[in-house]
Amino acid sequence: MVDDESGFEDFRIQVEVMGDIGRLLLDDPPYPEGLTRAISLASDDAIIGHDVRRLEARVAVDDGDVVRALHRAGYRREGRLRQARVRGNGWVDEYVYSRLATDEIYTRTGHTGMLDSVLPTKRVISHVLIRDGAGRVLMCETTYKPDWELPGGVVEPIESPHAGAVRECLEELGITLDIPGTPTLIDWMPPALGWSDAIEFIYDAGVVDANLASLMHPADAEIGHLHWAEPDHLADHVTALSARRITAILSDRTPRATENGFPV
Structure with a gap:
């Protein structure tokens, strides 16, 4: 002492x-x-x-x-x-x-x-919206929760949102995607389901050709299946927040910010 x-x-x-x-x-x-x-x-x-x-x-x-x-x-x-x-x-x-x-x-x-x-910190999440030639959206069915998600996930410390999006897609889909540097949607997520609030970056990677789509597979143990979902059926498989954001991007690809999936 x-x-x-x-x-x-x-x-x-x-x-x-x-x-x-x-x-x-x-x-x-x-x-x-x-x-x-x-x-x-x-x-x-x-x-x-x-x-x-x-x-x-x-x-x-x-x-x-x-x-x-x-x-x-x-x-x-x-x-x-x-x-x-x-x-x-x-x-x-x-x-x-x-x-x-x-x-x-x-x-x-x-x-x-x-x-x-x-000082306060927030989780940062990056997801990627990918479509096929028929306009369907690629969704990941996880092994740990019922609702589907866009490919992507939590950004690591000292990792940019864009780098996190590229890494997560490689880990989940087994391929490296050409993802634009500018997110189409930046959304603030309020606390929900035991999570604190977060900032999410959603990148629109556009339409992938059939050859690249054929190479995609569940490359992570947390991904059970990949689904090409019709936009009209997405609400049956995702949270209301995810549905709002995906619908917003599909209807208007102008980069913008939202809060809880709603215009500010």
Whole structure:
């Protein structure tokens, strides 16, 4: 246990050290005006003076004083633990923060790195609309849910939406498609079915010739079957949101943005 009073009377920050990992421990509130400086000094002492590689801190999500102080001291949020702390007669969630010995702290990059860990993020999804010479739309029947989907899926971290569309089609259909660089529809999806909200890019890859279509096959274990669906029958197999978006693209291929499949 490393104690650091950091020059503040009647307030002590402790760092519990096991090997090269430390955990920041705080007294109960009220906290002093210099809480940020106290946390910074205790953290610097643990990392520089005691060879701590990683410092961790847990704080109730509604404890705004500590949350702000950790942000200003360069700690980065790693996650959220649900119902991890008793508060009164109930439970509250906790944020998990960390600071590494290798993190930049007192620089612009350090500040933006902290912000990047706490600001909201959204899922990004890329799908591709493909038609055959008869005007039918290619749909994927998955093995894990009843409704069909356009080829595509969730974009990986540090992957562009277009690159994600190309990769997903290769993984699901077994071919590399020539996909235009500009999406035909960008749609905001509200929370649904346990998912948080997301941004979806839908690319119109046009009409594929019969030879290329014959090479397509379920190339991923999550794809049970491929179907060439008549546009008039799509509503029987897809969600209402998917039906709105596909219908919108088939009726007007002008690039645009929608929200929940409706014009903004």
